[in-house]
Amino acid sequence: MKTSSLFKHNYQSTAQVIINQGGTSSGKTYAIVQVLFSLAITQKVVITVVGQDIPNLKSGVMRDAAAVHGSSPVFQGAVKNLNKTDRIYEFDNGSLIEFKSYGNAQDAKSGKRDYLFVNEANGIEWDIYTELALRTRKRIFIDYNPNSGFWAHEKLIGKPGVELIISDHRHNPFLDDNTRHKIESLKNEDEELWKVYARGLTGRVTGLIFSKWSICEAIPPDAKLLAAGLDFGYSQDETGCLLVYKQNGELWIEELLYETELTNTDISKRLSKAGLKKSTPVIADSAEPKSIEELRRLGWQITGAKKGADSVNHSIDILKRYHLNVTRNSLNLRKELEKYKWKTDKSGHSTNQPIDTCNHLIDPLRYVALNMLKLKPIKPNTTRLPYAPSSYQGSVYEELIGMA
Numbered sequence: 374m375k376t377s378s379l380f381k382h383n384y385q386s387t388a389q390v391i392i393n394q395g396g397t398s399s400g401k402t403y404a405i406v407q408v409l410f411s412l413a414i415t416q417k418v419v420i421t422v423v424g425q426d427i428p429n430l431k432s433g434v435m436r437d438a439a440a441v442h443g444s445s446p447v448f449q450g451a452v453k454n455l456n457k458t459d460r461i462y463e464f465d466n467g468s469l470i471e472f473k474s475y476g477n478a479q480d481a482k483s484g485k486r487d488y489l490f491v492n493e494a495n496g497i498e499w500d501i502y503t504e505l506a507l508r509t510r511k512r513i514f515i516d517y518n519p520n521s522g523f524w525a526h527e528k529l530i531g532k533p534g535v536e537l538i539i540s541d542h543r544h545n546p547f548l549d550d551n552t553r554h555k556i557e558s559l560k561n562e563d564e565e566l567w568k569v570y571a572r573g574l575t576g577r578v579t580g581l582i583f584s585k586w587s588i589c590e591a592i593p594p595d596a597k598l599l600a601a602g603l604d605f606g607y608s609q610d611e612t613g614c615l616l617v618y619k620q621n622g623e624l625w626i627e628e629l630l631y632e633t634e635l636t637n638t639d640i641s642k643r644l645s646k647a648g649l650k651k652s653t654p655v656i657a658d659s660a661e662p663k664s665i666e667e668l669r670r671l672g673w674q675i676t677g678a679k680k681g682a683d684s685v686n687h688s689i690d691i692l693k694r695y696h697l698n699v700t701r702n703s704l705n706l707r708k709e710l711e712k713y714k715w716k717t718d719k720s721g722h723s724t725n726q727p728i729d730t731c732n733h734l735i736d737p738l739r740y741v742a743l744n745m746l747k748l749k750p751i752k753p754n755t756t757r758l759p760y761a762p763s764s765y766q767g768s769v770y771e772e773l774i775g776m777a
Contacts, residue, residue, distance in 0.1 A: 374445045377546055379404035379538070383514065384411060388536035391526055396573035397764075398543035398552055401516045401538075402438045405490055407518040408514070413468035414451045418471045418487035418544040423505060425496035428702045430472050430528075434492045435460065438470070456687035490514040495503065499524040518769060520711060526575065538635040541573040550610055562728040580715040582689060582727055588707065590748040592627055596620035601649060602737025603675070605664050612640055613733035615706060616649075617741040618747035623696045628734060637667040644673075657742040678740035685727065688739035690748050707736040709732045722728055 374494050377400050383391055395401040408718040409739050422438075424430035442448050442455075442462070454463040475481040480767070481504035489509040491497060495517045502524070504511055515525060528534050542548055542556050560567040596618035607611045614630035629647045646653075651672045657665050659677025668675045681687075699706055712731040716724045 374447070374548050375547070376407060377404055377544060379469050379540055379544055380407050382538055384408045384488045386536050388512075389534035390513045390536070392530060392535060392537045393514065394519050394525075394537060394539050394573055394575070395544075396541035397518060397570045398542045398545055399540040399549050399573060400547065401540055402434055402492060403516050404442065405516060405622075406434065406441045407439045408742060409470055409488065409490060410445070410448050412440075412488060413462070413470055414466065415685045417467045418469075418470070418483065418511075419485070419508075420474045420488040420490070421484070421486040421491060421505070422470065423497065423501075424472070424474050424492045426474050426701055427447065427679065428704060429493060429496070430460070430474060432704050435472055438462070438472075438638055440512055452554060467486050470581060475501050475505075477501065480504050481507070484508065485510070487511045488514070491516075491712055493517055494525055495523045499528065520571055521572060522575055523587045524600075541571060555609060559730065562716065564712065564717075566714070566728070570712075580717065581711070582715060583693065583697065586694075586695070586699055586710055588697040588701050589625065589702055592616075592618050592625045592700065593620050596625050598653065600654040600656050600741045600743040601629065602739075603655050604733050604736040604740070605640075605658055605661045606733060607636075608634060610732040611704070611705075613737055614640075614647075614649075614655075615703070615737055616653075617738065617745070625691070625698045625700075626703065626706065626738065628706045631705040631734060637664050638671070640672065641668060641671045654745075655743045656737070656738065658736065660717065674709075676744070684716065684743060686725070688742040689692060690728065691742040692738065695746075697715045703734075708740075709733070709735050 379393070379399070383393070383405055391402040391615040393405065397484065406422075409422070412418060413420060413746050422430070422509060427588075442452060449696050451464050451466070452462055453465045455461075456463065464470075473659070478498070479498040486510045491502060491504055491505070491513070491563055494502070494515045512542055515529075517523075517525065530537050556571045557567075559571055565677055594654055597615045599619055601614055604613045611631050611633050612635045614628075616627045616629060618625040618627075627737045629649060630643050635643065652674055654675055655668075655675040656678050657668075657675055659665070659680055662677065665675055678684075697710075699710070709731045713735055716726045716728050716729060
């Protein structure tokens with residue numbers, strides 16, 4: 374099994390609570406999962422991995438678990454069964470690794486465990502963590518990107534029995550150079566974003582562009598489909614596609630595609646597989662006329678976005694007049710909305726221009742706004758049941774620790 378220094382630090386730690394604060398692609402989650410599998414084969418234990426919700430678990434830590442299991446003949450031989458429905462790895466020695474999400478503190482009171490891993494902990498409420506921690510016998514692992522200060526900084530870091538490990542992409546020996554370059558290039562766009570995602574430090578980031586957005590469980594059945602938005606990428610940038618609906622003066626958005634190294638033929642196949650009908654209007658980046666024409670010849674009703682002078686700010690102005698409801702499964706769009714902000718000058722003042730990163734789904738959302746939306750939306754209907762979205766808490770980033 375190939376491991377990083379993060380595996381060693383987490384495996385050998387004797388702290389009761391081990392906090393892994395890290396930048397993007399630092400390998401912290403993968404290393405912790407390797408630790409959990411190692412613990413499971415050396416002793417009979419129950420291990421609980423907790424995430425904000427099931428989509429986050431499936432797209433993140435559960436993929437890492439599958440990779441860790443598949444990369445080691447020892448782990449493969451030790452796992453007796455994988456219950457995909459209940460998301461449980463069962464080991465020959467009686468150990469269990471279970472993947473769970475809890476809606477509230479009352480739900481978290483059920484079950485006890487030997488080890489607990491709280492993945493992306495800044496998406497989990499303190500009272501849920503407290504109930505889980507009370508029912509954990511041996512050790513707790515926590516990881517997160519330091520987007521902002523939260524309960525780990527306020528209530529755990531610096532307390533007895535708590536170890537803080539700060540990591541970034543430089544600690545991950547398995548990362549490709551293109552990804553490293555993308556992470557480091559954040560410094561050219563925004564110093565604070567670079568500090569958070571390239572160095573794993575808690576930043577002081579202000580100026581997020583979109584604040585009026587929420588997570589919803591599903592698109593309302595009576596919502597009107599406006600169009601699909603499509604942004605082209607290839608080797609380093611993702612091709613992004615989403616669906617935009619409108620209901621009661623609000624927008625409802627569902628992510629369809631977010632992937633690199635797709636040809637136009639690949640894009641066509643992916644969109645069909647995602648259930649998009651070729652009769653659905655698609656608004657794409659007008660800077661790619663050749664790609665638009667190729668998809669049109671493949672049968673898609675596709676057109677370029679109506680760009681003009683200051684079209685980026687104009688489309689942002691349109692979108693900011695609506696409340697945005699983003700489906701829970703739209704994980705990449707949710708992450709972009711949490712990072713998309715105005716550029717700042719050397720004095721820290723906003724330039725009124727968005728950074729040109731973290732936007733491979735936001736850009737196609739803007740394309741739909743340019744072609745399909747008027748500047749002034751209908752006054753929202755405040756009755757939102759049964760499709761009322763979960764509340765989303767945005768906050769100013771605070772620098773609470775300064776460790777290199």
